[in-house]
Amino acid sequence: MFAKKVHIVSLGCPKNLVDSEVMAGILAGNGYRLTDQPEEANILLVNTCAFILPAREEAISEILRMAAWKQQGDGPCSFLVVTGCLPQRYGRELVEALPEVDLFLGTAEVPHIGLHLDSLLSGIGKKRPRSVVGRPAFLMNASHRRLISTPAGSAYIKIADGCSNRCAYCVIPSIRGKARSRSIDDIVNEAEGLAARGIRELIVTAQDTTAYGLDRKEKPTLSGLLRGLAAVDGLSWIRLLYTHPTRLTTELLRTIADEKKICRYLDMPIQHCDDAILAAMNRRGGGVLIREAVAQAREIIPGVSLRTALIVGFPGETRRRFENLLSFVREMRFDHLGVFPYSREEGTVAAALPSRISEREKERRRNLIMEEQSLISRDINSAFIGTWQDVLVEGQGELSGYNRIARCRHQAPEIDGITHLRGGNPAPGTMITCRIIAADDYDLFAEIT
Numbered sequence: 440m441f442a443k444k445v446h447i448v449s450l451g452c453p454k455n456l457v458d459s460e461v462m463a464g465i466l467a468g469n470g471y472r473l474t475d476q477p478e479e480a481n482i483l484l485v486n487t488c489a490f491i492l493p494a495r496e497e498a499i500s501e502i503l504r505m506a507a508w509k510q511q512g513d514g515p516c517s518f519l520v521v522t523g524c525l526p527q528r529y530g531r532e533l534v535e536a537l538p539e540v541d542l543f544l545g546t547a548e549v550p551h552i553g554l555h556l557d558s559l560l561s562g563i564g565k566k567r568p569r570s571v572v573g574r575p576a577f578l579m580n581a582s583h584r585r586l587i588s589t590p591a592g593s594a595y596i597k598i599a600d601g602c603s604n605r606c607a608y609c610v611i612p613s614i615r616g617k618a619r620s621r622s623i624d625d626i627v628n629e630a631e632g633l634a635a636r637g638i639r640e641l642i643v644t645a646q647d648t649t650a651y652g653l654d655r656k657e658k659p660t661l662s663g664l665l666r667g668l669a670a671v672d673g674l675s676w677i678r679l680l681y682t683h684p685t686r687l688t689t690e691l692l693r694t695i696a697d698e699k700k701i702c703r704y705l706d707m708p709i710q711h712c713d714d715a716i717l718a719a720m721n722r723r724g725g726g727v728l729i730r731e732a733v734a735q736a737r738e739i740i741p742g743v744s745l746r747t748a749l750i751v752g753f754p755g756e757t758r759r760r761f762e763n764l765l766s767f768v769r770e771m772r773f774d775h776l777g778v779f780p781y782s783r784e785e786g787t788v789a790a791a792l793p794s795r796i797s798e799r800e801k802e803r804r805r806n807l808i809m810e811e812q813s814l815i816s817r818d819i820n821s822a823f824i825g826t827w828q829d830v831l832v833e834g835q836g837e838l839s840g841y842n843r844i845a846r847c848r849h850q851a852p853e854i855d856g857i858t859h860l861r862g863g864n865p866a867p868g869t870m871i872t873c874r875i876i877a878a879d880d881y882d883l884f885a886e887i888t
Contacts, residue, residue: 443471443560444515446480448501449588451488453644453680453853455523456588457579457597459486462522462552464584469553473586477508482518482556487525489614491782498525499537506539518559520544522552527614530572545572546615550583575601575616581629590833591868593640593852594633598626598664602646603654604683606710607721607788608753608781611646620645620652623659627667634673639870640831641668642678642851649686662694669698675870676831678851680706684732685724692739702848703740707732708748712767713760716753719792726767733771744849746775749808752801753781754792761804768811774819775855776812778805813880820856820878823847827874828885830858832865845873847883856881863887 445466449459462484463473474480483505487498502521509516518541526533526543533543544555548571558567578600587594601616602609630641643665645651652659668677677700684707695701711717714725736743749768751761768776780801783790830845833852837844841859850856858873859882865871877884 443469443482443556444474444480445471445482445484445556446474446477446505448483448485448505450486450498450501451490451494451524453595453642454597454600454646455486455488457585457595457644458523458546458549460585460588461579461583462486462549463586463588465550465553466556467586468584469557471553471556477505477516479515481515482520482559483509483516484520484522487521487523489524489528490610491779491784493782495525502537502540506537509539518542518556520556520559522546522548524614526570526572527575528610531570534569541569543570543572546575547573547577549577549579575614576619578619578621580621581625581632587633587636587638589852591866592638592831592870593642593833594638595642595644596626596630596633596668597644598648598651599645603650604647605721607719607792608750608784610784610787613786615646618646618650618654620650620655620659622655622657623664623667626664627671630668630671630674634671637868639674639868640676640678641671641674642680643668644680647681647683647686648679649682649691660690662688662690665691665694665701666698669700674700676700676702676848678702678704680851682707683723684709684729687732687736689735689739692736695743696740703743704746704849704851705736705740705743706746706851707736710748710750711753711756712764713756716756716760719755719789720750720753721788730771744774745771746777746851746855747771747773748777748779750779750781751804751808752796752798754789754794754796756781756796756804765808765811768808769815772815772819773812774849775816775851776808777854778808778812780805816856817878817880820881820883823875823883824878825875827872828858828883829870829872830860830885832860832867832869832871833857834867836860841884845871845885850883856883858883858885861886 488494522544527545599620603618651661712726832845836842843860845858873885
């Protein structure tokens with residue numbers, strides 16, 4: 440008999456994290472023990488991202504780091520398993536490139552993870568395929584048990600998988616398949632279970648949440664789903680990520696404004712503002728539509744906090760077009776903003792485009808926008824000083840004099856700033872009211888009185 444102890448490393452986006460939590464839940468139900476310490480594990484599992492080059496580099500680095508634990512020889516580790524987007528994208532190429540790995544599993548193998556690990560443990564010496572990659576058709580449902588790994592009180596809920604937008608720079612449709620939405624009843628059922636387990640904040644995620652329901656025969660709407668989630672007892676905050684500006688309907692915005700549990704927070708990745716660049720990216724709509732979407736969101740949802748993401752250095756982004764983008768950032772004054780240098784991905788339409796821009800220039804452009812955004816963010820944050828805010832406590836403080844970290848309604852986990860708390864010792868996962876006493880570029884500082 441072999442011990443069944445697994446260490447899971449989850450890389451990439453929140454959607455990938457949900458897959459990791461589902462695999463952890465399945466393994467726990469199959470008699471495996473999960474451990475945070477790789478040196479204690481019999482099996483090391485790395486759930487990977489392969490969206491862009493930095494993500495792939497991080498995945499390879501983490502795989503090799505886990506391989507070092509396996510190869511030490513004086514520990515219990517016998518197997519290294521790699522799952523997720525990297526195997527799904529590169530399949531058998533990895534078998535030769537990474538001989539340290541015992542098994543590669545694509546995204547469709549999430550529900551079968553227990554069977555795969557059982558086979559590894561019981562079949563030492565037997566020949567078996569090292570790569571199992573099929574059609575990316577898996578879509579989780581409420582019957583899949585999850586081991587929540589996010590800070591206390593908060594959890595992601597994945598309402599769909601895959602994407603049908605076909606942006607010219609993006610490999611997600613080829614890795615994750617076409618958009619596939621869950622039913623409203625199934626999602627609400629899962630939300631009720633999460634609330635019963637003490638979850639106070641539910642973060643709605645998908646590749647494109649505003650495409651929710653378009654693939655289903657009954658055509659459920661995101662607005663209808665959000666109203667269903669808002670009716671779940673026990674939830675306090677519902678946060679919406681990954682919306683597309685062309686699908687921000689008046690009904691959706693009014694739903695966000697009307698439902699008290701839905702945070703007045705909108706994540707709307709626009710990628711660029713130039714019509715020619717957006718057309719080359721195969722992004723529907725143009726600069727005028729984006730401006731209209733921002734204006735309408737701010738009109739219908741007073742006090743809404745807007746987050747966006749931009750790509751700089753896309754083929755054809757002339758200096759003039761970049762300067763226009765920089766001016767656009769100054770004009771729009773987004774509350775939160777992330778910038779990514781364009782990553783040329785094989786197999787995408789954009790990979791064949793001319794007018795390429797050097798990596799050094801891409802990084803320069805990224806830095807210019809982030810410098811501008813830091814000034815905007817500090818100005819916006821300063822306006823909170825002296826106000827009272829509800830916060831969700833996440834855990835132990837990171838700064839001297841501030842014994843807890845938390846988040847306000849306008850701060851999403853990982854991607855936005857945090858609120859540093861002092862005074863009192865509220866338990867992680869609880870919601871309290873505090874007074875904002877200071878601010879910097881991205882974080883707030885508060886005291887409990």
